[in-house]
Amino acid sequence: MRQQEVLVRFGELALRCDDLDHILEQASLLVRDALGSDLAKVMELQEDGETLLVRAGVGWPPGIVGQVRVKAERGSSEGFALRKGEPAVSPDIDAEERFTYPAFIRDTGVRALVNVIIIGGEGRPPYGILQVDSLRPREFSDTDISFLRSYANLLAAAVDRLRVAAEQEAAQQALRESEDHHRASVELNPQIPWTADANGRITGFSDRWLDLTGQTREEALRTSWRDSPHPEDRERLEGAWRNAVRSGQPFDMEARIRTASGDYRWLRARAAPRHGPQGTIVGWYGTLEDIEDRKRLENALHALNDALEQRVIERTEALEREQQQRAAAEEKLRQAQKMEAVGQLTGGIAHDFNNLLTAIIGSLSFMEKRRAQGRIGELDRYIAAAQSAAKRAAALTHRLLAFSRRQTLDPRPTDINQLVRGLEEMIRRTVGPEVEVEVALRAGLWTALVDRNQMENALLNLCINARDAMPDGGRLRIETAHAWVDPLMAEEWDLTAGAYVTLTVTDTGTGMPPEVVERAFDPFFTTKPLGKGTGLGLSMIYGFVRQSGGHVRIDSAPGQGTSAVLYLPRHSGAAAAAEAPPGATMAAAAAPGRTVLVVDDEPAIRSLVTEVLEDMGCSTLQAADGATGLNALRAAGQVELLVTDVGLPGGMNGRQVAEAARALRPGLKVLLITGYAESAVIGEVALEPGIELLTKPFVMDDLARRMRRMLAA
Template sequence: MPHDARTTDNPDMARRIASFDWSATLGPIETWPVSLRTTVDLAILSPVPMVILWGADGIMIYNDAYSVFAGGRHPRLLGSKVLEGWPEAADLNREVLRVCLGGGTLEYKDLELSLNRRGTFEPLWVDLYYSPVLAEDGKPAGVIAIVVETTDRVRDAEALRQSETRLRFLDALGNAASVSRDADAILAITTRMVGEHMGASVCAYADMDEDQDGFSIRGDWAAPGSTSIVGHYSLADFGALAVKNLSAGEPLVVNDNLRELPAHEAATFQSIGISATICMPLVKEGRLTALMAVHHKQPHVWTEQEISLMREVTERSWAHVERVGAEAALQELNVNLEKRVADRTRELARTQDALRQAQKMEAVGQLTGGIAHDFNNLLTGISGSLEMLQRRLNDGKLAGVERYIDAAQSSSRRATALTQRLLAFSRRQTLAPKAIDVNRLVAGMEELIRRSVGPDVAVEVVGAGGLWTTLIDPSQLESALLNLCINARDAMAPDGGRLTIETANKWLDEHSARERDLPPGQYVSLCVTDTGTGMTDDVKDRAFDPFFTTKPLGQGTGLGLSMIYGFVRQSGGQVRIYSEVGKGTTMCLYLPRHQGPAEGDGTAESNAIDPGHGETVLVIDDEEIVRMLATDVLRESGYNVLEAADGPSGMKILQSDARIDLLVTDVGLPGGMNGRQVADAARVLRPTLKVLFITGYAENAVVGNGHLAPGMEVITKPFNVAALSTRVRDMIDRT
């Protein structure tokens, strides 16, 4: 774990976790399980808030980002039980522990909580993602939570909603005012139109000074449609009633200023030709900012309908004045909101990528351990047998040496099979595809399948008539079919059931092919159906994941379906699961149709070494032992053998006048030229030269993924010496 407190550039929580006394809860860090340490490492490096809840009590371990989210609860949350650390969210966390420790996941979007993070309860909104953390035995031992606070986003969205509602209301304003984008013009147009509707001869509006001591009156005093500044006035100029009402946000209504107002107050109205007025205050955030008014030059009795209309228009007009600012603010809000959402989405994606990478690395660790264990056993069998064989030869005791030879060869064959399984899992194996009749392959395996599934399982084979051929590695397909049948048997245990193996021709159109993640076209399907327990959606989603198994501990590696999936996908096909809980499962392999007849079964492999007749073979391999074995067996078979340890050395021989009937080259070579490059260069010099590639694992991609030029073939390591000699003889004899 990267929790060394001596490292000065470590995050704060890394140092806190390393120095915390865990003796009363999880025990010393050195004793923590690998899954817990790996998850803590991931959380510490994450830029978003993450917290691990370990064990049934949900012991809390979190990163720096979560410490900021926790506020005043940090650092006392570290090492505490989650139900005690967040008592106000106890019901939520109790459900989290129940579901995730049972193997499930939980997700909440914009969940509203009330938490006491800073001495008082506050509402907040969060996105929460909970996933189980699996222990080494494959069972959930803890929970990892990703916490993304969305309070700002939720509040911004609510503000956006309110703004949109307000904009819809503003759209109801009159056409004349709504087309304007200038505040002064909006007020001028509105007052003029209202005045015209009311039969007023004079309309005006006024802007208040910043200090509210005065305002400038603007109106159509001079000519219709024109706006001019009449003069600068204070509220007091219009008297105590104007000061009282307008300052309080109430309208000023005067029918006849000479009769209703003192002479010195009426004088101001009279000086600008006003006898009757309705003056409406425009108030923003409690502050008088402007006035809007309609006037009559003659006394006029304002009706309740006129006063109500003026009040309504004033409110709407003032709202419309604010519209320009609101739209600008809304646009800025949208831009900022989209940016924040995009930033948080990227942060979450980075965190999820890091989590997936950590899970992959943990899987690689498990795989490495399993490989080391199996290969150590196999190497022990090989090296021990060879050592005993050497002792017997040194002592001149040849009786019984065959069993050591058999033991070494058996271990070698098992190592070969293990390597092929691993390459199938990773989709890197070198396949030997043949055009086969799947019906014939199933018929040849039927007896083996019946013995493998036992008497409690009824086996039914339904082979399609006129089944198309498919280009596939038959031995790999046999292994896949047997694996599926054994899985089906286990799903029907202990009571047994019915196992159906069915083949069919499938023509997938655009829609059907897209559902199966395949190109449209013709396919051969091979389906295995059981009447077992079926799969849940969660199990179906994870069925092809490496190391995932529903079998009891020690009864399944979790690699079987992964290897089948890898082999079929590498062959250009697809695997699909159709299942219903309690009713059974169908596993279908979709294999591309091959346009051509099926090949024959071939002949059994022979250990006899085919002799040569003095032909010259050039062997290029950087592995000295492999090169020695190849040259020895070919020389003993009667061939003249030239050898080279790398590409450049081999090219020097190819550029000479030496006779060369066949080039045998490893694909992976040092010295700047791989085997395919050597072969291509050799074909330029010797166009009819035949080439046999030797490949150890994934170099089949280098030699062309099975698409080799005429006169080029491939043989995979490990191979027996008789097979090499037979292949060389066959290629040299072939015209």
């Protein structure tokens, strides 16, 4: 009886109320009371046909109604009700093995529930599901299920009634808007509409035609309109209209029409045929457009164009003469700038190399003289001087290659924080006690992909420049951070947008004016006194960072200090282990009996490398090109290490030799040596495990140390 009463009450509500939310809320309340349950809700099916939104409900905690969405997946009680169209009854969900249930059902403490589908109108998908929930296990009787299905059908009818009403209202509103739009279009349209029958007889003019010509409607509908065109246009206009009527083609003509004041105005007359059901022409729709202003503008433009044509011809001739003169001047300027740049570069190189060559030649001369004199004990001093000058010449070569971005780099995953900590003590000693050094390292700093040795040189150079900018002392700050380069910055800096690691060196020194900042990266440009600087420090840093895929920015102003920021490409991975310091010895690793293959087209270098290996107790195989080296590798027994130059003759470079050798002997250690910028030739092979890179020129101790370590690995 209670359920029948609820059906009556809800039926009256469904017919009387036009508020869908109120209907759904009352539907949940009444159905809960009718079944004597704890909770009830209406879940609305969304457009994807699978998601259900808890649209209304009663008894639920906050955050459920209007917010929770459920997927009616296969295996769920909701999915069963939607797909089968039958009620899904669960007397005790803890003992239920047929269905799965959303998390919020169990979180609320629901133990029993029943789902009933709310059907849609004709040709529509279901509206959703009516669900009654109990906090205790319970049985739902056949009477309960029958009541729920009837109740859900009443709810479906109410929903469909409101849907139909909303659609009708929307259609009526659209019709009203269309009528208003048509009315406004006619009233606001500057064109004058007219109509004609199938034979071309005018059947209607708008009032604007009468206002324009001063004719009465009766005059316009007779043949008086033919008197309106200018005598020069009348025959052309009438003939074109007769041809359009006869052929059924659209009509489009321009003519001068006499107005009520007696003046003539240009109008454009257009018409299109109106076809009946059988495709025959039953009439014409036409418009008249006032084009007087356009015609005046066209006439004015014609006159202006005629005048401009001559001016354009004259100006073109003058521009051609100016361009020829400008091209000649620009060519002279480019040549002068080129010669200035070449002069500055060669002058700086010649100055530094002449000094270094003088030291080397002088030391060798004294060695020869002292040997002839039998003063052997003094040779060490001259040997040391020659070696020092040769190392400085090698460093100068590296700086030049760094500036031109053509040096051979050995990029490895590097922890910049660890690198700064390793150099911190050296930096403090280098800048002296007058300069306060601050180090601010970002915790959890990303790994950067750079050449560690070049990175150390760059940091030391920046700190030395900062020290020189603070002759009376000051503060030097070194900090690391993360940075994101957006697409606009990336385009401006010629970078790849994304994540970068930054290393910033800031001083409180004298600073630089804008014109000095602009030239700071030029080779051999320096503001230091003669003999105090080569002008290659910043250019080397710039070239190294740019070649590494990064960017350098300098912010400075006179009296405000200088801040140099290095943007280094982020590496997604762990940093490589730092190399052992030069002083570390690995002699024990070089056990006698190891076999090493040496490939180099330069006999002197091949001989030196072989001599170093023999001093280490190793056996050696030699080859002057890649093909010979690979043949020797195939014929040999055990070979532990391949040492090969990158630039080889015979059509096979060192990278290709390394790849072919490791294909023959998987895991073979390879040491690539190079004296120029074959980075493009080396490619990614130098980053593979077991392959390392050594740049010429190098001292034999460095070569021996590197080979010992690789043989011991």
